[in-house]
Amino acid sequence: MKHIVQTTAAATALAFCLTPVYAQNFNDPEEFAKQQAQLTATANGPADQPWVQYIGDAMVENAGMEGPATVCFSNAGVNNPWRVVGYTNMLEELKLHDSIGDFVHVDAEGSDDKQIADINDLLAGGNCDVMIVSPNTTAALTPAVEKACEAMPVVVFDRGVNTQCPVTFVHPVGGYGFGIQGAEFIKDNVDEGANVLMLRILPGVDVLETRYSAGRRVLDDAGMNIVGVEFTDGDNAKTKSIVEDYLMRGTIDAVWMDAGATAVAAVEAFEDSGYDIPVFVGEDQQDFLRKWQDEGMTAIAPTYPTYQWRTAVIAAARVIEGEAVPGPEWVLPQPTITQENLADFVNPAMPPLHYAMCGCETMDNYPQAWGAQ
Amino acid sequence: MSDQATAPAKRRAPFRFNPVWGLLIVLIIAIVVMNPGFAQPTGYMNFLKRAAPLAILAAGQVYVIVSGGFDLSVGSLITLVVVGASMLTNNDPSATYWVIPLMLAMGLGVGAINGMVVCFLRVPSLIATLGMMITLNGLAFMWSGGAPRGYLPDTFRFFGRELIRDVPMVRFIPVSVIVLIVIGGLLAWAMHRTNLGRMIHAIGDNPLAARLGGVPVNRVRITAFMISGLSAAVAGILLGGFAGVSTDVGFGYELQAITAAVLGGAQLLGGRGSVPAAIGGALALTAIFTLLNFLGLPQPVRQVVQGLILIAAVALAMHRRERTGT
Numbered sequence: 257m258k259h260i261v262q263t264t265a266a267a268t269a270l271a272f273c274l275t276p277v278y279a280q281n282f283n284d285p286e287e288f289a290k291q292q293a294q295l296t297a298t299a300n301g302p303a304d305q306p307w308v309q310y311i312g313d314a315m316v317e318n319a320g321m322e323g324p325a326t327v328c329f330s331n332a333g334v335n336n337p338w339r340v341v342g343y344t345n346m347l348e349e350l351k352l353h354d355s356i357g358d359f360v361h362v363d364a365e366g367s368d369d370k371q372i373a374d375i376n377d378l379l380a381g382g383n384c385d386v387m388i389v390s391p392n393t394t395a396a397l398t399p400a401v402e403k404a405c406e407a408m409p410v411v412v413f414d415r416g417v418n419t420q421c422p423v424t425f426v427h428p429v430g431g432y433g434f435g436i437q438g439a440e441f442i443k444d445n446v447d448e449g450a451n452v453l454m455l456r457i458l459p460g461v462d463v464l465e466t467r468y469s470a471g472r473r474v475l476d477d478a479g480m481n482i483v484g485v486e487f488t489d490g491d492n493a494k495t496k497s498i499v500e501d502y503l504m505r506g507t508i509d510a511v512w513m514d515a516g517a518t519a520v521a522a523v524e525a526f527e528d529s530g531y532d533i534p535v536f537v538g539e540d541q542q543d544f545l546r547k548w549q550d551e552g553m554t555a556i557a558p559t560y561p562t563y564q565w566r567t568a569v570i571a572a573a574r575v576i577e578g579e580a581v582p583g584p585e586w587v588l589p590q591p592t593i594t595q596e597n598l599a600d601f602v603n604p605a606m607p608p609l610h611y612a613m614c615g616c617e618t619m620d621n622y623p624q625a626w627g628a629q
Numbered sequence: 630m631s632d633q634a635t636a637p638a639k640r641r642a643p644f645r646f647n648p649v650w651g652l653l654i655v656l657i658i659a660i661v662v663m664n665p666g667f668a669q670p671t672g673y674m675n676f677l678k679r680a681a682p683l684a685i686l687a688a689g690q691v692y693v694i695v696s697g698g699f700d701l702s703v704g705s706l707i708t709l710v711v712v713g714a715s716m717l718t719n720n721d722p723s724a725t726y727w728v729i730p731l732m733l734a735m736g737l738g739v740g741a742i743n744g745m746v747v748c749f750l751r752v753p754s755l756i757a758t759l760g761m762m763i764t765l766n767g768l769a770f771m772w773s774g775g776a777p778r779g780y781l782p783d784t785f786r787f788f789g790r791e792l793i794r795d796v797p798m799v800r801f802i803p804v805s806v807i808v809l810i811v812i813g814g815l816l817a818w819a820m821h822r823t824n825l826g827r828m829i830h831a832i833g834d835n836p837l838a839a840r841l842g843g844v845p846v847n848r849v850r851i852t853a854f855m856i857s858g859l860s861a862a863v864a865g866i867l868l869g870g871f872a873g874v875s876t877d878v879g880f881g882y883e884l885q886a887i888t889a890a891v892l893g894g895a896q897l898l899g900g901r902g903s904v905p906a907a908i909g910g911a912l913a914l915t916a917i918f919t920l921l922n923f924l925g926l927p928q929p930v931r932q933v934v935q936g937l938i939l940i941a942a943v944a945l946a947m948h949r950r951e952r953t954g955t
Binding site for chain 1: 664679775777780868
């Protein structure tokens with residue numbers, strides 16, 4: 257996974273250099289404020305089904321088409337556990353829609369070039385009625401998505417594109433929101449001036465940069481002492497070593513992380529060195545939730561919900577059926593897992609890196625389809 | 630050059646002053662200056678614990694390098710061991726007792742296949758083990774489905790994670806450091822004190838002369854790959870124990886192991902190399918990472934410095950070889 261992430265980072269960096277028009281600012285105060293407001297906004301729709309909820313009121317009408325129709329999905333990749341869970345959600349959601357006949361999935365394996373070629377192939381094949389795109393990177397995929405828009409309705413989710421042509425862009429609140437939620441929790445649970453260690457996966461990836469810039473802004477404003485910002489490469493052994501090194505040099509009162517896959521390794525560094533576990537920001541992976549429950553930690557799990565993969569299918573089905581969908585952006589709520597609802601999400605039968613905020617617990621094939629033992 | 634003429638010199642090699650030890654001492658002093666806590670047992674024992682998997686891997690890699698080859702499959706073998714162990718133990722603490730021997734046997738088996746492909750199919754070791762690396766990565770992916778499917782029980786993690794406490798003088802010793810001392814000692818003995826070690830040197834130095842001199846070239850070469858595979862299995866058990874399951878745990882370890890061996894003065898393409906110096910190289914490599922962590926430099930600067938130090942260190946090792954003519 258690491259090299260794929262690095263390739264993605266390199267591709268992002270290259271795209272960043274080549275297209276200054278699309279140069280993104282990862283520390284944008286306006287976007288920060290917008291997402292901060294969205295975190296507390298009341299979403300429309302049924303509260304027990306966050307995957308069909310939406311923030312804001314704008315809707316897009318659809319003409320509809322004769323069903324059952326063929327939905328084609330150009331997927332950036334199924335190359336990390338988050339995407340494995342999401343894709344499973346998607347396959348299960350498809351079974352709930354009679355208006356979707358065939359489903360064609362093409363996997364770009366984390367490559368911009370392959371995804372552009374995939375989309376062109378799908379268009380040339382002429383069998384698709386609606387296209388779902390989960391772009392590998394934003395700028396590189398924009399022209400391909402624009403071309404697809406000319407031929408059929410398009411639904412984009414997860415990462416966006418720099419065009420308004422898709423019917424809707426499905427995504428949770430976003431990276432700033434993720435960073436804010438964790439940092440606010442630290443602010444509420446330690447004293448001013450406390451030592452905070454920030455652990456990141458790697459530099460240069462848009463969704464991770466915004467999490468960090470927002471978290472940093474909140475922690476700085478709260479007068480926290482940031483003892484270090486370190487990159488872990490998403491590697492458990494490196495994460496554990498880094499935390500052990502910091503513990504040799506002084507105390508740590510809280511750990512903020514931009515993703516939770518290595519959170520358990522970071523917690524173990526405290527345990528194995530004989531320290532109490534400090535305030536922790538993880539994510540909704542099962543192994544972290546279990547550790548949190550077993551050790552009685554003070555922790556929070558912001559999420560980047562995998563249920564958005566369900567929402568993309570729902571949006572496509574509504575396009576076929578001629579129903580209105582939230583658009584041009586379908587902003588999903590981005591809940592956190594806290595001490596109060598932790599027990600609802602812990603399930604020891606699930607694999608360690610199952611993302612618990614999947615909205616999949618009530619689906620027919622849960623939990624077997626998601627790899628439960 | 631005859632085998633007999635070079636063998637005695639090789640036997641003394643580990644005890645002659647090797648620049649890798651100087652490099653290691655300089656790095657350790659720099660770390661202690663940066664962070665006096667490193668001189669405490671917690672500091673240096675954590676360091677040794679962290680370096681143990683790479684040190685064992687480098688010690689195994691030296692066998693293949695001295696015999697005149699490369700083993701690029703060790704990183705993916707580590708991943709396969711960790712993923713496989715998590716699937717096979719299936720959260721059952723008592724399964725450790727048969728899973729660990731099975732993983733060690735798998736390491737030997739992969740090494741044997743590598744060796745046979747090189748010897749009998751005449752595929753250069755660079756390509757043979759590169760192919761094996763890709764194959765094993767695919768196997769690990771197929772087995773796990775791309776995401777970890779289980780946890781490793783504490784009995785399995787004992788070797789990589791636990792400490793033996795209340796030890797006089799040093800307070801505690803990580804189990805992985807004991808594993809390093811035992812395995813490192815055995816590998817050093819086999820390389821520098823047995824006939825096997827002499828034969829490995831001989832086939833790396835001049836395979837034709839070795840064969841004419843009665844060395845069973847294929848058998849010795851396959852043995853070297855098997856030792857490397859075994860060391861990867863041990864490293865996998867330690868790494869899985871240290872940090873738990875992940876599906877890319879061994880990524881990059883093959884090049885680090887080769888770098889460590891070369892830092893220790895091993896000659897790529899064979900004939901020369903020392904197990905203790907390769908372990909020293911692994912410790913120096915880990916010390917470079919640790920020092921750069923302590924300096925708190927930004928990530929890109931760290932990578933630049935790390936690369937430059939590596940090139941300089943290997944250049945130093947080569948310079949010394951020219952001067953001594955060994």
